[in-house]
């Protein structure tokens with residue numbers, strides 16, 4: 001499938017031809033990240049998550065779109081260009097031994113710098129993010145500017161690529177440190193700094209793979225699923241990659257830790273039947289401040305089969321058809337520990353987002369990929385209040401992560417557009433879709449100069 005074929009061409013500020021219209025008020029840049037090269041020499045990486053990072057920028061002004069794409073010039077990139085792919089999620093043992101070598105006192109950790117998961121703007125700079133603490137800076141032309149270094153003394157072995165932008169300013173995230181006691185670490189990065197301030201450290205006997213957390217105005221929600229990292233196996237010479245270290249322990253429940261942002265204390269620790277999740281959509285407080293329930297919307301999978309289904313051997317063979325569906329579920333976590341779950345949408349959904357002004361606050365709408373269409377990935381808008389959904393999809397069109405952009409000055413949550421790149425696998429052509437965020441009807445599409453491999457996450461940055 002062309003979505004998993006390498007793209008070599010790089011272009012700079014290419015003006016795209018537009019069919020339909022892009023609204024004049026749309027001003028800013030959608031910056032996205034994702035893998036775009038899957039080989040080093042003749043060797044193909046084994047997992048989608050191991051492709052080389054390429055950042056892509058879509059600049060909007062006066063109804064026009066300009067497009068730039070650039071590989072990050074990292075050590076991983078140089079190695080791959082020299083014929084040596086350096087995966088870390090699933091590919092090859094070299095990367096893994098680098099990551100976990102310190103456990104055997106073999107030397108300092110040197111994880112991959114292939115930051116292909118997400119982007120953020122920290123302390124005035126664009127940063128490409130991944131789940132090990134080697135992030136890469138780049139400028140507005142997408143030129144690589146070297147490694148991003150936090151100006152603090154905290155040391156984490158893993159860190160989230162999903163920093164949550166806090167409407168109160170700054171970002172909130174989480175990390176993981178291994179040791180005699182393994183700990184989840186929750187932190188904030190104050191606005192205009194590159195310094196983490198730790199909010200809480202939560203010890204665990206068997207650390208889970210946690211891809212994102214929930215952040216409300218007053219609380220953080222850490223969802224510890226039964227997908228555990230077998231830290232000791234990291235020392236085995238037979239371990240091939242991070243993927244090999246993950247094991248879904250069916251004997252465990254999923255635990256929710258609700259942490260006060262103000263005090264760092266765990267205010268509620270409670271469990272639900274097991275599931276796996278990559279993506280927390282949003283969280284918000286519901287009730288008076290003293291006895292808030294915390295609401296968490298997330299995309300839940302029955303178990304960890306989704307991780308294996310995203311291996312390139314599977315994707316090359318059957319695309320996303322073998323991937324089990326994620327379900328949009330709302331968890332209500334009461335202060336007394338009671339948990340209730342409600343499914344909000346019956347279809348499969350992934351890469352979910354809420355409008356930026358609603359993050360950490362009560363939201364009504366969730367936008368995401370509709371994943372269970374045969375021969376396509378559609379787009380879905382879920383109305384969580386009325387439990388209804390709009391969908392937009394067409395055959396052969398695989399839509400990537402949608403980002404909703406509100407019309408400036410509008411107080412209406414879904415007044416604006418939804419932006420998402422999409423790949424027409426029959427025509428082997430990529431477009432950028434601009435949809436009406438209220439109705440999901442198409443307003444315009446811009447044609448890209450080449451088919452772009454499927455990416456992961458991005459953000460819209462206002463000018």
Ligand SMILES: [Fe+2]
Pocket residue numbers: 162211278279456457
């Ligand atoms: Fe993600």
